[in-house]
Amino acid sequence: MRERTIYTKDLTVSNFFLKKGSYIYPLNNAKKVTINKHEYYQIGENEFVKVANTVERNTKVLRLKHNAFVYSKSGKAIKNGKKKLLLKKGKQVKVKANFIVKIGHSKFYQIGKNQFVKVANF
Structure with a gap:
């Protein structure tokens, strides 16, 4: 995973960042959420990471x-x-x-x- 920001539901940047190589644990069985034609993983309450910025562990x-x-x-x-x-x-x-x-x-x-x-x- 590249160093990226965490977004809120309205696509504003939260105060947290993820370092390259960080593991994320998506909620809802890694179900993808579409916001403004982009796919995101939900990683917390009102916290999202772009699917394009992640790499599958397997x-x-x-x-x-x-x-x-x-x-x-x-x-x-x-x-x-x-x-x-x-x-x-x-x-x-x-x-x-x-x-x-x-x-x-x-x-x-x-x-x-x-x-x-x-x-x-x-």
Whole structure:
């Protein structure tokens, strides 16, 4: 987590700040709250932190051993225009730890919402 402020429900800045690396414990089973088109986690009474400024604890960073395409949950390569989305060899990628998804006959790590990379590429 980057060093960020804590907001109140009306998006004013509270008197508290979170240091980089701090753990937060969201309320309501980590349910996201949408305020002015931005998602927040509620961490206390009238205290919120932007979801974009947090990192899930159950992630790990892996380095690609091969160039890898990014796939959707249906198993099709995601395209950026006419070209398939490609991650280069040596790139570090955050994956959901100990969570391998089987799509068709291949195994994948989830790297984002509806984004998967084959396990064989790590």
